[in-house]
Amino acid sequence: MKLDAHRIVGKMLMWIENWLSNKKQRVILNGCLSEWTDVMNEVPQRSVLGPLLFVIFINDIDNCVAGKILKFADDTKIFQTVVSAEDVSALQSDLSNLVAWFKEWQMLFNVEKCKVMHIGYNNVQVEYVVNDVKLERVADEKDLG
Numbered sequence: 001m002k003l004d005a006h007r008i009v010g011k012m013l014m015w016i017e018n019w020l021s022n023k024k025q026r027v028i029l030n031g032c033l034s035e036w037t038d039v040m041n042e043v044p045q046r047s048v049l050g051p052l053l054f055v056i057f058i059n060d061i062d063n064c065v066a067g068k069i070l071k072f073a074d075d076t077k078i079f080q081t082v083v084s085a086e087d088v089s090a091l092q093s094d095l096s097n098l099v100a101w102f103k104e105w106q107m108l109f110n111v112e113k114c115k116v117m118h119i120g121y122n123n124v125q126v127e128y129v130v131n132d133v134k135l136e137r138v139a140d141e142k143d144l145g
Contacts, residue, residue, distance in 0.1 A: 006056055019049070057105070064101045065094040072144065088126050095130050115141055 003013055023039040043050045054074075062069050067080035067090065078094055081087065102109040109131075116135045118125045128135045 002057055002060070005060070008056075016049070016053070058107075061098070061101055064097040066090055067094050075144065082124050082126075083122055084124070088124055092128055095128055099130055111135075117141060 024036045025039050026036045027034040043053050067078050070077040111130050111133045114135050115138045
């Protein structure tokens with residue numbers, strides 16, 4: 001579905017689908033082998049296509065928010081100017097839309113890693129909520145992106 005949206009069709013689509021399906025794995029520990037087990041819905045880690053497929057998969061996340069969004073690896077940042085009640089409502093709506101997007105596409109969303117940073121003197125410093133959890137307010141945050 002998402003590959004179709006990027007015009008990946010035909011033999012290339014079949015190749016990717018075959019590469020992603022019918023995967024098995026086992027563990028080797030101290031020379032002992034476990035039984036093979038099926039791998040469900042996973043792009044192989046350390047694969048060349050993994051990062052590209054991830055970018056294709058999350059590329060449409062921008063469509064679910066009205067504010068600005070930044071993506072880096074598996075981190076997503078949403079930001080906008082907030083000076084009024086309407087701005088607060090819009091940002092809260094964007095947060096809710098992000099959660100809905102993650103649920104629709106069955107991706108994990110770690111609320112504990114979500115933070116709010118109020119910048120500027122005129123910023124309306126309200127609390128934002130994701131999945132009934134109030135987001136932690138911070139004055140600074142490490143940013144890898």
